[in-house]
Structure formats: C-alpha cells, structure tokens
Amino acid sequence: MRVLVVGGGAREHALVRAxxxxxxxxxxxxxxGNAGIAREVRCIGGRVDDVPAVVDVALRERIxxxxxxxxxxxxxxLVDALAAAGIRAFGPPRAGAELEGSKAxxxxxxKRHGIPTAPFEVFDxxxxxxxxxxxxxxxxxxKADGLAAGKGVVVASDVDEACAAIDAMMRxxxxxxxxxxxxxxxxxxxxxxxxxxxxxxxRFVPLAAAQDHKRIFDGDRGPNTGGMGAxxxxxxxxxxxxxxxxxxxxxxxxxxxxxxxxxxxGVLFAGLMLDGDTLNVLEFNVRFGDPETAVLMAxxxxxxxxxLDGAARGxxxxxxxxxxxxxAIAVVIAAxxxxxxxxxxxxxSGLEEAAAVPGVSVxxxxxxxxxxxxxxxxxxxxxxxxxxxxxxxxxxxAYRAVDAIALPGSxxxxxxxxxxxRRQTPRPASS
Ligand SMILES: Nc1ncnc2c1ncn2[C@@H]1O[C@H](COP(=O)(O)OP(=O)(O)O)[C@@H](O)[C@H]1O
Ligand SMILES: [Mg+2]
Numbered sequence: 001m002r003v004l005v006v007g008g009g010a011r012e013h014a015l016v017r018a019x020x021x022x023x024x025x026x027x028x029x030x031x032x033g034n035a036g037i038a039r040e041v042r043c044i045g046g047r048v049d050d051v052p053a054v055v056d057v058a059l060r061e062r063i064x065x066x067x068x069x070x071x072x073x074x075x076x077x078l079v080d081a082l083a084a085a086g087i088r089a090f091g092p093p094r095a096g097a098e099l100e101g102s103k104a105x106x107x108x109x110x111k112r113h114g115i116p117t118a119p120f121e122v123f124d125x126x127x128x129x130x131x132x133x134x135x136x137x138x139x140x141x142x143k144a145d146g147l148a149a150g151k152g153v154v155v156a157s158d159v160d161e162a163c164a165a166i167d168a169m170m171r172x173x174x175x176x177x178x179x180x181x182x183x184x185x186x187x188x189x190x191x192x193x194x195x196x197x198x199x200x201x202x203r204f205v206p207l208a209a210a211q212d213h214k215r216i217f218d219g220d221r222g223p224n225t226g227g228m229g230a231x232x233x234x235x236x237x238x239x240x241x242x243x244x245x246x247x248x249x250x251x252x253x254x255x256x257x258x259x260x261x262x263x264x265x266g267v268l269f270a271g272l273m274l275d276g277d278t279l280n281v282l283e284f285n286v287r288f289g290d291p292e293t294a295v296l297m298a299x300x301x302x303x304x305x306x307x308l309d310g311a312a313r314g315x316x317x318x319x320x321x322x323x324x325x326x327x328a329i330a331v332v333i334a335a336x337x338x339x340x341x342x343x344x345x346x347x348x349s350g351l352e353e354a355a356a357v358p359g360v361s362v363x364x365x366x367x368x369x370x371x372x373x374x375x376x377x378x379x380x381x382x383x384x385x386x387x388x389x390x391x392x393x394x395x396x397x398a399y400r401a402v403d404a405i406a407l408p409g410s411x412x413x414x415x416x417x418x419x420x421x422r423r424q425t426p427r428p429a430s431s
Pocket of ligand 2: 271283
C-alpha cells in the first residue's frame with residue numbers, strides 16, 4: 001500500500017513513524033512534511049489546503065490511502081475531492097469537518113443527539129448577543145463560530161469582558177468571517193481531557209485519554225498556544241470514566257453522524273470538561289490532536305495502518321486496542337516569540353544526544369534544513385516524547401532529552417504532566 005500523509009507538524013511526524021513500521025506499507029510520502037519527516041520518507045512541497053494540488057499529487061504518486069493531519073484541508077473538502085478522484089482517505093468529508101469548522105453546528109449537533117454540553121445560544125447579530133449577555137448578567141464564554149487558529153474563544157470573567165469579545169469578533173472582525181456568528185455558552189469547570197476515537201462511519205475504537213497543556217508558561221499562565229505538551233493517561237480518567245465517555249459521548253456522536261448521513265471516517269477528538277460526576281463536551285475536533293498524537297502513538301501497541309485504512313474503507317477492525325501500560329509525556333520546544341511573532345532560522349543541536357535517552361523519541365514540527373544546518377522554521381519546533389515506568393520516570397527521561405537540545409531563545413514548560421504526577425522536574429543549574 002502507498003500512503004500519503006498530509007501535514008508537516010509533530011503530529012504528522014508521529015503518524016509517519018507509526019505508518020512506516022507497518023509491513024502493509026510499501027512507500028510513504030509526506031506533503032509538505034518537515035526536516036525530521038524528510039529523514040524518514042520522501043517529502044513533496046505544497047500547501048495542505050490547496051485541494052486540487054493535493055489531489056494531483058495523490059494521483060501522480062498512485063496513492064492508495066491519504067492520511068490527513070490538519071483540520072484546514074478537511075474543512076476545505078479535501079476528502080470529498082479525493083473520493084471524487086477514486087482515492088481512499090482517512091479523514092471526514094467536509095460535512096463531517098463542520099463539527100470542528102463551525103462551533104454553532106457542533107453545539108446544535110450535540111443538543112440534537114443528546115450529547116452532554118453546556119447550554120448555549122447562537123447569534124448572528126452583535127446587538128442581540130450583547131443584550132443576551134447583559135440579560136443573563138453572569139460570566140459566560142464567547143466563541144467565534146469558525147476556525148480561528150485556537151484564539152477564537154474568550155472565557156469572560158464578567159459581562160463587560162464578554163461584550164468586548166462580542167465587539168471584537170462580530171464588529172471589528174478580528175478573526176474575519178469566522179467571527180460573523182458567535183456561540184455564547186455557560187461556563188463550566190473542572191479538568192480538561194482530550195479523548196480520541198477512530199471511526200469508520202458506523203463503528204469506532206477509542207484510544208487512550210490524554211491531557212494537554214495549552215498555556216505558554218508553567219502553572220497554566222500566559223497566552224494560549226497550539227499546545228505546549230501532553231501526557232497520557234490522565235489520573236482522573238479511571239476505567240469507569242473511560243467507559244462513561246465512550247457511552248455518553250463517543251457512541252452517540254458516531255450514531256448521530258451516521259443518522260445525519262455523514263460518512264465520518266477519521267478521528268473524533270472530543271475536548272471534555274470533567275468535574276466530579278459532571279461531564280461536558282467543550283468541542284469536537286475532527287483530526288488527531290497535536291501534541292496528543294505524540295503520546296497516543298507512543299502508547300499504541302499495534303500496527304496503526306489496519307486502523308487508518310480500515311476506517312477509510314468503512315470496515316474498521318473493532319477489537320479493543322492494545323495500549324502499553326507505561327505512561328507517556330510529550331514536551332514541546334517552541335521558538336523565541338511564540339505564540340506571538342516567531343523568530344525562525346535559529347540553529348538546532350543536540351538531537352542525537354536527546355534521542356539516545358532510553359524511551360525517548362524526538363519529533364520535528366517547525367524544522368527546516370538551511371545550508372545543511374537544521375534550523376527552526378515555525379512556532380512549535382520540536383516535540384520530545386518519552387515513555388516511562390510511571391509519569392515521574394517518563395518526565396525525567398523527557399526532560400533529560402529536552403535539556404540535551406540547544407535552540408537559541410527557545411521556550412518550553414517544566415511542568416508537563418505535573419497535574420498527574422508527584423513532583424516537578426527542576427531545571428538544571430546550567431541552563
Ligand atoms: N463552556 C466553557 N467553560 C469554561 N471553559 C471553556 C468553555 N468552553 C471552552 N473553554 C475553554 O476555552 C478553551 C478553548 O475552547 P474550545 O471550545 O476548545 O475551542 P478551540 O480549541 O477551538 O479554541 C478550552 O480548552 C477551555 O479551556
Ligand atoms: Mg480546544
């Protein structure tokens with residue numbers, strides 16, 4: 001089987017590493033990939049959301065299975081265009097990608113299918129949205145309807161902050177058309193959990209739960225990012241909680257998609273809030289999480305290709321997945337300036353020493369080769385992943401590898417997984 005992986009982050013590097021190990025695969029290519037992916041498979045330049053160009057590459061390369069990493073090409077209809085060209089793809093069609101591409105669609109879907117989520121209203125008019133917020137007079141969450149690169153949600157602490165968010169999104173259009181419509185919902189509290197399931201349009205297999213760390217600084221302070229690290233499994237997701245998430249969230253969602261006539265063959269990724277016995281879905285994503293994929297692939301103890309290809313064919317093998325008992329941690333190394341204006345072109349060294357730490361795998365995100373030197377080329381540069389006998393051990397290995405890597409001006413968190421383990425990993429005196 002010939003496989004094309006679309007995307008160029010640590011998520012796609014983790015997927016490529018898992019895919020090339022499969023005896024079912026004769027060749028894997030990536031579009032556009034990155035400098036780390038290029039060490040393992042052939043990379044072809046191009047934009048992931050240029051749908052006709054990606055379809056051309058898939059045809060030219062005689063690809064049997066396209067695995068789509070990011071959400072933008074899914075929302076742009078890549079899977080529909082591939083299907084029209086007779087090419088199998090892992091990822092939902094545009095109609096299914098609406099679960100991530102429109103928060104209003106997602107909330108209405110959940111309400112219609114009885115999936116637990118915070119009460120909400122949808123507004124197309126800024127004045128009406130403000131009147132609603134003032135009438136309720138309590139802290140609410142304001143969400144831009146469309147894709148806003150992870151910046152479109154304001155958890156407002158008072159009415160004025162909520163109204164300011166409405167003004168910025170709907171009148172000033174800081175997110176462009178993505179903010180023409182907003183969802184205003186009740187604030188919920190608790191522990192955030194990432195939960196992935198692979199679906200074939202009818203059946204599904206759940207993966208292990210994970211927790212990610214969105215803020216740039218230790219202690220969940222500072223601005224939001226694409227994700228600074230993740231770990232699995234989170235302590236709060238006991239077997240009973242896992243079963244409950246499958247029963248109350250994943251199963252009705254898969255059933256609802258099928259009932260709505262949407263052949264969803266890809267990843268259902270639920271962003272959950274768990275507060276004691278109260279479970280709420282904050283959002284759905286329609287692709288693998290980044291950095292969650294790093295820890296999920298590290299812990300998945302089976303060939304991923306029958307799962308990806310089975311889902312794409314609508315014939316998923318649904319036996320329970322073997323997961324290694326060892327926990328995993330992923331620590332993101334980001335460039336200077338991230339998540340604001342990012343400095344690129346800085347040299348990266350120490351990767352061999354890092355990868356030599358037992359249990360560690362160093363995934364590339366924003367990396368490129370310049371005059372034969374490995375340099376940073378994006379906000380999130382590397383994702384250092386480690387398996388360990390317990391979370392403390394995994395963290396110790398991951399941070400030993402992180403400390404072996406040099407990238408001028410880089411930033412990373414020291415407390416990844418701390419909510420699930422006993423001690424934090426001190427920074428060595430030398431750095
Ligand atoms: N109803 C809510 N109550 C409290 N916090 C929320 C709520 N909805 C979202 N959040 C917070 O905002 C973050 C982003 O919201 P989310 O719906 O996941 O959108 P996106 O990932 O597209 O930015 C969440 O990770 C969570 O921390
Ligand atoms: Mg989210």
